Amino acid sequence: MEIELFIGFISFFLTALALVIVFLYLYAIVTPYDDYKLIFEENNTAAALGFGGAIIGVAIPMYSALTNSISYIDFAIWGGVAIIIQLIFAFIVTRLNGKYSFKTKISEGVIPVGILMAFLSICIGLLNAGSMSY
Template sequence: MEISLFLSFLGFFITAVILVVAFLYLYAIVTPYDDYNLIFEGNNIAAALGFGGAIIGVSIPLYSALVHSVSYIDFAIWGIIAILIQLIFAFIVTRLNGKYSFKSKIVQGVIPVGILMAFLSIAIGLLNAGSMSY
C-alpha cells in the first residue's frame, strides 16, 4: 500500500471525525435544552435517543459526501452543508410548542418522543444524503 493513499484516508477520516465533533458541539447549542446534562446527569433516555439519532442522522450525509466527493475540498464543503441542514432541522423541530413540543417532552423524558426525534433526524439525514448524490 502506498503511503500517500493511507495519508489521504487519514485526511478524509480525521476531517469527518472533526465534523461530527463540531456537530455534537453545535447541536447542543441549537437545542433549547441541555442535552449533555439531560443524558449524563439526568439519565434521560428520551434525550439520549434523540441525540443518538442526530449523530446517525448527520453521519449518513457525511458518508454520502465522502463517497461522492471529487476532492478533499469538495468533501469538506458538502460535509459542512450536511451539518447545517441537520442543525436547521433540529432548531426548527425543537422549537415547536404546544401539544407537539419536542422540547418539553424530551426534558420530561418521554421516550416515544425521543424515538420520534431520532427517527426524524435519521430520515432528514437520508434525504440530505440522497440530495447530494450528484
C-alpha cells in the first residue's frame, strides 16, 4: 500500500512540474519581449521580477488544483485551466501601450514595473485559485 501512495505522489508531482515547465515555455511565447534573453543575457531585474511573479502566480492555482481535485484527470484539467488564465492575463497586460506599457518598461529594466507585474500575476493566481473551489 505504501508504494501505491508513493506512485500517486510522484504522478501528481511530476505532472504539476511538467505543467509548470509548459507554462514557462508558453509564457515566454506570450510576452512580446524575450524573457530569457532579458534575464540571462541582459541581467534585467524587472524582467526577472515579472517572470518570477508569473511563476508564483501559476503555482498558487496549481496548488489549489492539487489539493481540491477529485482525481488525477481532474487535477490535470484544472492545472491546464490555471495555465490558460495566467497566460491570458500576461498576454493582455503586456499589450498595453502608451505610458502604461509593460512591454516597454520591462524591456528598459524599470524595476517598479517588474514588481507591479509580479504582484499582478500573483493576484491573478490567487483569484484563479480561489475560483477553483468546489
